[in-house]
Amino acid sequence: xxxxxxxxxxxxxxxxxxxxxxxxxxxxxxxxxxxxxxxxxxxxxxxxxxxxxxxxxxxxxxxxxxxxxxxxxxxxxxxxxxxxxxxxxxxxxxxxxxxxxxxxxxxxxxxxxxxxxxxxxxxxxxxxxxxxxxxxxxxx
Numbered sequence: 001x002x003x004x005x006x007x008x009x010x011x012x013x014x015x016x017x018x019x020x021x022x023x024x025x026x027x028x029x030x031x032x033x034x035x036x037x038x039x040x041x042x043x044x045x046x047x048x049x050x051x052x053x054x055x056x057x058x059x060x061x062x063x064x065x066x067x068x069x070x071x072x073x074x075x076x077x078x079x080x081x082x083x084x085x086x087x088x089x090x091x092x093x094x095x096x097x098x099x100x101x102x103x104x105x106x107x108x109x110x111x112x113x114x115x116x117x118x119x120x121x122x123x124x125x126x127x128x129x130x131x132x133x134x135x136x137x138x139x140x
Contacts (some may be wrong), residue, residue, distance in 0.1 A: 001087050006138050007075035008046060009123075011053035011064070018050045031140045033129065040140060041062060049075075059115045060121050063098045073113070073121040076135055077138055080126055081110040085126045088112045096122075 012018040019039035023029060031040040031047075035100050039050040053071055057064035060073065078084045083100050091114050099121065102112035110126040131139045 001076065001090060002136055004076065004136050005074050006047060006077040006136070007040075007049050007123075009049040009051055009073045009075060010058060011056035011058055011071040012050055013053060013072075015050055015052055021046060022050060033140045036062075042138075042140060045137060047140065057112075060123070061105070062121070070120060073123050075125060076125040077130060077132060077136075078124060078126045079132060083091075084112055084124050084126050090116065091124075 006068065007116070010018065016035065019030060019034075019041075022041055026041060026043060026048075028041050028140070031042055033040050037055065041048045041050070054064050056073065057069050062069045076087065078087060081102070088098060088102055094104070096114040097118060098112065098114050100111070100113040102110060103122075105111045105125075109125050109127040111123060111125050113121055115121050133139050
């Protein structure tokens with residue numbers, strides 16, 4: 001696994017209100033990839049995603065109110081579905097707990113979640129709508 005994080009996703013109560021806040025403090029507009037359910041703001045070398053807390057928990061197949069969900073996830077965008085599978089196998093061997101096995105997801109990609117020793121969720125996903133640059137950065 002390359003040493004990079006592509007997306008930080010914040011689980012929030014009000015997506016639009018939070019999006020306006022982050023657009024203001026970063027002086028950045030949301031990406032054209034955004035919609036009423038999720039907002040993407042491209043920062044230097046990383047993308048900040050703002051998503052409903054409940055929807056984010058549902059995506060990771062965890063309880064939004066229960067132990068293990070911190071209200072955000074870290075994400076790594078892979079180059080292919082096969083790379084997602086490979087990375088999940090590697091992190092499991094390294095001691096990570098697999099929370100959601102790799103699978104096709106409703107938004108058209110392929111995704112899996114694992115958690116670290118502190119139960120911080122980390123998504124590994126192939127997103128065919130987010131091309132990656134040569135250096136691994138998302139090009140949105």
